[in-house]
Amino acid sequence: MKTFIHPSILSADFARLGEELQRIPDADAVHVDVMDNHFVPNLSFGMPIMEAVKANTDLPLDVHLMIEDPDRWALQYADAGADTVSFHVEAAQAPIRLARELRDRGVKAGLALRPATPVEPYLELLPEFDMLLIMTVEPGFGGQSFLDVMMPKVRTAREYIDAEQLPVRIEVDGGINAATIGTAFKAGADVFVAGSAVYSAAEPNQVIKDLQAALS
């Protein structure tokens, strides 16, 4: 199975964001965490920073909206150059309509689930999506510990996706590092977001290579 490492810039130095983006050349995409201080108890950034990120990297942008009312905002991120826009099923009014609107623009649609949200009720929606984002920490902050109790959810999704032969990736987000990535991979994830593990290191790109090596 092909795998993808997406560093999260939530753990980068925002005052030097342009340089921070140049420190991860072997990443498969940049994970862009948008938080509104309503859906999650933290505020990160919005469209101006998204536009600055787009202007300062050639890597694909994997945008994760942790916001209320994604139906209202998601298309702006698509139009600003996102490759993938994931929004939370707990926040969306009309997830299928929004996924179709994203895909009509040529942008991949991701369905994100909080740790407390079961996956089973949403499996039948997956043909409408390109990615399922399973949170492996409570959304809102970087640097938390990996919730391995989410692995049954990843396994259930993997079994369904394989049985239905859907071209849907499974992204895990939160607490991913060299010690946890193998657990998530074995459960069936193929896209791995890593924030603090990458950006707290002296050489972020070496961490990306180490994570890739841990999967090979």
Ligand SMILES: O=C(CO)[C@@H](O)[C@H](O)COP(=O)(O)O
């Ligand atoms: O969405 C989130 C947090 O809500 C994540 O993308 C974190 O930014 C990942 O950070 P680490 O757990 O890898 O430090």
